[in-house]
Amino acid sequence: MNIGQKVLFELKKEITETEYERYIKNLVYDTKRSRSNIVYFNAPxxxxxxxxxxxxxxxxxxxxELQNEVKPEIEITVGKQNTQSTKPAVIHTEKSASKSTYLNPSLTFESFIVGDSNQFAYTTAxxxxxxxxxxxxxxxxxxxxGLGKTHLLQAIGNYHINLGKTVIYTTLEQFMNSFTSHLRSQTMDRFRDKFRECDLLLIDDIQFLSRKExxxxxxxxxxxxxxxxxxxxxITSDRQPNKIAGLVDRLRSRFEMGLMADIQxxxxxxxxxxxxxxxELDGIKLDNEIVNYIATNMGDNIREIEGTIIKLNALSSMLNQKITLDFAQNAIKDQLKEKKENITIDDIVKIISRELNIKPSDIKSKKRTQNVVNxxxxxxxxxxxxxxNSMPQIAVYFGxxxxxxxxxxxxxxxEIIESDENFKVILEELSNKINTQTQSSME
Known part of the structure; x- marks a missing residue:
């Protein structure tokens, strides 16, 4: 098994079987052209x-990089190799600056959407x-x-790469793997030179430092x-330092001595x-109805939402079909089915009662005042x-x-949705809050 096959085998462990069978299985590693610093794959x-x-x-x-400690450039060619009549198309990954680890160049401050939920984090970053x-x-x-922590982290890195600074971006898992590898090979001087001689150190998912003495x-x-x-x-984390179990006090105090900014x-x-x-960035056309449908139904994980958009575009291209609302609903129905299974009618009534200032017992009662009926x-x-839930099940719940x-x-x-745009917006807002809050409670 060559290094390319080993990498694809490892990737198979990290993704779903459907993703592997549909996409990765079709990749062919080019052993003749590949080198340690540049890797070639062929796609159909x-x-x-x-x-x-x-x-x-x-x-x-x-x-x-885990296989040979070299971070290569990835090139994906399209078409048969060694065919003189057709020049293969090449997909390049962006090369990182010579003094920096790999960053996604599209993750900048300019491409970050600012709202009430992330304004403070954006400003401080x-x-x-x-x-x-x-x-x-x-x-x-x-x-x-999926709320944008990594985007802001890499935006800071990209800002300084453009200034010629030495930037180290790494996940905590990569930091640990590199540490373990250098420890075993007795090359800790190289490890320390890499991480201590930089202008900026950007660490993603620091919560995985828990109990790693x-x-x-x-x-x-x-x-x-x-x-x-x-x-x-x-540093980014899915929780505050004082909530990371198994984190030694001296590290916790250092994390807390700067500024902590949360993203809601x-x-x-x-x-x-x-x-x-x-x-706009990917050149994908979705009408407002589809955009609203995705925003309302897909929860608050921005990474998942972006993945959904890419999926819709890929399916549209492969099937040569226009992205309509029906097309989008069918494409993501399995994702939404999984989300539905996590939402109960009690969740819905509780959130509606709070947002509309009506008692849950009134919503389930037979009261006929206009606000309760609505x-x-x-x-x-x-x-x-x-x-x-089916209609008979919902009928039983509401008596x-x-x-x-x-x-x-x-x-x-x-009928009200068709005639009252404001009511439609309220409905979408409530739906979004239900999806968001029930998803957060599951994490």
């Missing part, structure tokens, strides 16, 4: 090549980029999965060396803006659309005679 067509580039480039680079080692050191960014000791000394030399340190789940308007920006209709509509009452409520609210 441009669609698969682009999809692999956008989704798996970072993983491939990382897996090759930009301040750190402009005045490293002076304002907030370290900067500790924390928040849930040897790695914590090494990171402590690395942190101190950089800090004493006024070198900027930026985005509101509906911010998600819509993010989707529109992603489409809240009940909304609850029924969202229960039908956001949960796997109604049978499913025909649910059908009537659904018909009425659809």
């Amino acid at each position: 067509n441009m669609i698969i090549a682009k999809w692999i580039k956008s989704k798996y480039s970072d993983k491939l680079v990382h897996l090759f 930009k301040s750190v980029a402009e005045k490293p080692g002076k304002l907030y050191n370290p900067l500790f960014l924390y928040g849930g999965v 040897q790695t914590q000791e090494e990171f402590f000394h690395t942190f101190n060396e950089l800090y004493s030399n006024n070198k900027q340190i930026v 789940p985005p509101g509906l308007e911010t998600k819509i803006a993010i989707i529109q920006k992603k489409c 809240a009940r209709r909304i609850a029924i509509y969202l229960a039908r659309n956001l949960t796997p 109604m005679k049978d499913h025909t009452a649910i059908s009537h409520a659904m018909k009425k609210i659809n």
